[in-house]
Amino acid sequence: xxxxxxxIAGSGGQGVQTIGKLMTEIGMEHGFEVxxxxxxxxxxxxxxxxxxxxxxxxxxxxxxxxxxTQLVALNLPSLDKFETSVVPGGSVIYDTxxxxxxxxxxxVTYYGIPFTTLAEQLGVKANMLVSGxxxxxxxxCDPDGAESTIRALTAxxxxxxxxxxxxxxxxxxx
Amino acid sequence: MSDKILxxxxxxLAEAAIRAGCRCFFGYPIxxxxxxxxxxxxxxxxxGGTFLQSESEIAxxxxxxxxxxxxxxxxxxxxxxxxxLKAEGISYLAGSDLPAVIVNIQRGGPGLGGIQPSQADYxxxxxGLAHGDFRVLSLAPAGIQEAVDLMGTAFDLADKYRMPxxxxxxxxxGQMMEPVRLPDPVTELPEKPWAAKGTRGARKHNILNSLYIxxxxxERVVRERYERYAEVEKNEVRVETWLAxxxxxxxxxxGSTARIxxxxxxxxxxxxxxxxMVRPITLWPFPSAAYAxxxxxxxxxxxxxxxxxxxxxxxxxxxxxxxxxxxxxxTGGVVPTPAEIRAEIDALCxxxx
Numbered sequence: 001x002x003x004x005x006x007x008i009a010g011s012g013g014q015g016v017q018t019i020g021k022l023m024t025e026i027g028m029e030h031g032f033e034v035x036x037x038x039x040x041x042x043x044x045x046x047x048x049x050x051x052x053x054x055x056x057x058x059x060x061x062x063x064x065x066x067x068x069t070q071l072v073a074l075n076l077p078s079l080d081k082f083e084t085s086v087v088p089g090g091s092v093i094y095d096t097x098x099x100x101x102x103x104x105x106x107x108v109t110y111y112g113i114p115f116t117t118l119a120e121q122l123g124v125k126a127n128m129l130v131s132g133x134x135x136x137x138x139x140x141c142d143p144d145g146a147e148s149t150i151r152a153l154t155a156x157x158x159x160x161x162x163x164x165x166x167x168x169x170x171x172x173x174x
Numbered sequence: 175m176s177d178k179i180l181x182x183x184x185x186x187l188a189e190a191a192i193r194a195g196c197r198c199f200f201g202y203p204i205x206x207x208x209x210x211x212x213x214x215x216x217x218x219x220x221x222g223g224t225f226l227q228s229e230s231e232i233a234x235x236x237x238x239x240x241x242x243x244x245x246x247x248x249x250x251x252x253x254x255x256x257x258x259l260k261a262e263g264i265s266y267l268a269g270s271d272l273p274a275v276i277v278n279i280q281r282g283g284p285g286l287g288g289i290q291p292s293q294a295d296y297x298x299x300x301x302g303l304a305h306g307d308f309r310v311l312s313l314a315p316a317g318i319q320e321a322v323d324l325m326g327t328a329f330d331l332a333d334k335y336r337m338p339x340x341x342x343x344x345x346x347x348g349q350m351m352e353p354v355r356l357p358d359p360v361t362e363l364p365e366k367p368w369a370a371k372g373t374r375g376a377r378k379h380n381i382l383n384s385l386y387i388x389x390x391x392x393e394r395v396v397r398e399r400y401e402r403y404a405e406v407e408k409n410e411v412r413v414e415t416w417l418a419x420x421x422x423x424x425x426x427x428x429g430s431t432a433r434i435x436x437x438x439x440x441x442x443x444x445x446x447x448x449x450x451m452v453r454p455i456t457l458w459p460f461p462s463a464a465y466a467x468x469x470x471x472x473x474x475x476x477x478x479x480x481x482x483x484x485x486x487x488x489x490x491x492x493x494x495x496x497x498x499x500x501x502x503x504x505t506g507g508v509v510p511t512p513a514e515i516r517a518e519i520d521a522l523c524x525x526x527x
Contacts, residue, residue, distance in 0.1 A: 021351070025180055028353050036180070036351040040206055041289050061436035063350050066511045 009050035010074025015127030020051035027055035124167035132171020178353035184209035190325035207279035235263030245369030251277035265304035269384025273332030279348035290507025291345030296484035413461035421450030437512035465492035474526035
């Protein structure tokens with residue numbers, strides 16, 4: 001059984017839900033069992049935002065991600081809140097531009113990357129760089145495999161296909 | 175390519191209703207079910223149906239009554255406080271023998287409560303929905319595919335037994351996304367010779383009414399209705415059992431809570447504890463026989479709910495209090511974790527094994 005329980009957290013407007021939905025769509029395309037659950041309520045109008053994604057070779061039991069195998073933290077409150085919940089041996093992807101402090105644990109793998117700066121330099125969206133890195137860390141699919149999903153999701157605005165693929169590939173290579 | 179699409183529970187319920195032949199939707203927004211009317215607002219006008227955002231929940235349920243009386247497949251949806259407002263209309267639907275589908279995506283209560291997931295409306299859905307002797311058939315999906323499948327079932331059962339059917343979900347079911355395979359749209363709907371849709375001078379007009387001034391007449395009508403309810407209890411019980419055959423411990427939960435219990439059961443099984451599950455899909459009629467069967471070999475039951483303990487009454491009745499039934503619940507919008515449930519399984523083991 002191969003299973004990823006991914007928790008993605010940040011501020012409203014950072015594209016946290018988009019990362020989660022994208023991972024879920026890609027997982028589904030590749031024949032995995034998947035579920036996606038957003039935080040809901042006033043946070044969608046600013047404030048904190050998070051979502052849980054399960055990608056598994058087995059049917060998903062609880063859709064909630066309480067003890068993530070992968071945590072994506074895109075602001076300090078998110079790292080503070082969820083860092084301790086990551087399973088031992090799990091991994092944490094975080095944005096060093098937005099989070100000043102050092103990691104607190106020794107039993108998880110940290111990927112501290114300046115996503116915000118890199119996105120500005122490359123002229124792409126930071127959340128797509130993060131998505132690429134998340135594909136690399138989980139390894140359930142590579143950017144080539146995600147192409148059909150990105151194409152379907154940009155079907156109404158085909159001009160967005162190339163920049164999104166570029167960001168996904170760049171993030172994957174980080 | 176996958177033949178499934180990723181859908182949010184609320185939207186999947188709406189699409190499934192349309193495919194089940196629902197052509198009238200009346201509702202009023204409330205978190206966490208607002209995406210359901212939102213989807214209906216976009217889709218209904220395109221297919222020649224009616225979407226109407228009423229001035230209140232009370233208006234919405236009475237519009238459902240009107241549409242249903244005219245023979246149309248009609249529904250409404252809301253969340254806990256909104257369902258309380260609809261209660262009167264649901265009693266009138268039952269008293270007029272009218273089919274309807276009502277979706278409750280539960281949130282914390284009582285009062286305005288909160289907006290996070292809850293299962294504190296179990297008693298309301300299975301017992302005291304409103305005044306009078308009547309029943310509502312209650313279906314509790316644990317995932318989005320099941321919610322879609324049960325929507326078609328809900329409309330069919332509502333028409334078959336001429337009674338309101340409730341789909342009881344919660345904030346998790348409403349908000350989460352899972353892959354679904356949507357059913358083909360229904361092409362043929364059952365005949366409704368009782369509907370008030372115009373006689374064209376060809377027959378005596380139909381009357382749909384819940385007022386019976388003569389006690390004997392009202393008693394006769396209610397008794398006839400209860401004969402139908404007996405048929406529902408005989409034919410429409412739905413339940414899922416999982417790993418229950420050899421189980422010493424039975425965990426029981428419905429809806430999304432049952433999903434969380436699965437994680438705890440898997441973990442306990444991995445440690446060699448014989449744990450299984452009974453998950454009611456119909457809350458009324460309650461699958462009592464499945465519990466009685468499990469009680470033949472199980473030494474204890476653990477009932478888990480997002481409430482202070484409501485379904486536990488039915489569990490105890492189903493097994494005639496022949497085994498200890500332990501309760502674990504979180505309420506107010508707090509969702510239990512697999513680790514908490516696992517700890518409760520261990521505590522029950524100490525008690526009964």
